Amino acid sequence: MINPPPAELLAPDDPLSAPSGPAAQQRIIALEEELAQTRQELTEIKKQLYETDKLKTEFIATVSHELRTPLNSILGFAKLLLKQKIGPLNSIQQTDLSVIYDSAQHLLSLVNDILDLSKIEAGKIRLEPKWVSVEEIIVGVMASSIILIEDKPIDLRDEIEPNLPQIYVDRGRIRQVVINMVSNAAKFTDSGSITLRIRKITKNDQAYICFSVKDTGIGIAPEDMAKVFEAFRQIDSSVARRAEGTGLGMSISYRLVALHGGELWVESQVGQGSTFSFTIPLQPPASLASLQL
């Protein structure tokens, strides 16, 4: 024998004449109460999540600051001793102190990168945009890159289109992106050339200044392309751990360019080299234009 289904599970023939009577009424009230309670719980959880996220960001910012103070002492004293102002050093002492200095410098850049990334992710980064020329952004970048290529046979070139219009950017931040691209190229290139190219392009009827850095380095395999912009990712295979770095530079750069209304991308072929490019729109996005100083 088959039992008939309970009445409340039966679809009413006419929706307007839904189950009525005191039992159904009570059921509806109960459901409504349940719903209201769930809604309140969700609101509470959302509030808690927001608070937790804020605390996490504040924690990272505070910790980063607290880490920097002792690091600066280490760097300062190591530098003081290395300059031999305090007294002469023998060559072993000099090497050992250089290791202390370089490691502290590396740790400091890690701390700075983590602070940058956490500020960007929390939407707390403060950009200070101004109208600047391309030359003002890249002045000295190539010259300081010479140190990065050390004694490798690499030709450093720049091709900058004359008479480029000014762009509305945070000069320090965009400079940081260019330096990151050039130093990345220097890390992964053993010989050949690194070329910084800046030109005006038009995409979908919009005018942009396009910065690109082309190298003749090891290149990136197609399956590794997406990882380049992920935080803490240096493509970790036999080739890759050769480069010291935080692995945060590209993901910071990617986000910084996006905040300026532009795009950052990479084209590459294994063994041939890579080209990292980014665009900055000549017409600044509304979010940036509102940051008037």
Place this chain on the structure above:
Amino acid sequence: MSKTILYVEDNAANRLLVRQVLEGVGYSISEATDGLSGIKMAQEIQPDLILMDINIPGMDGYEAATRIIS
């Protein structure tokens, strides 16, 4: 006579570092570790230059500087 610099900073390592760097180039250094004693010392020794941290105990560097100027 060498010029005098008053350095107000609560972090001992920073004080030592700055003292060594500045004495190395021939300045005479006086130190204070908080805003209030910084103000007192500024009045006593009338330094040629005051270097002050912003985050110091008691009152912050901005307030201490304003009081010294006035």
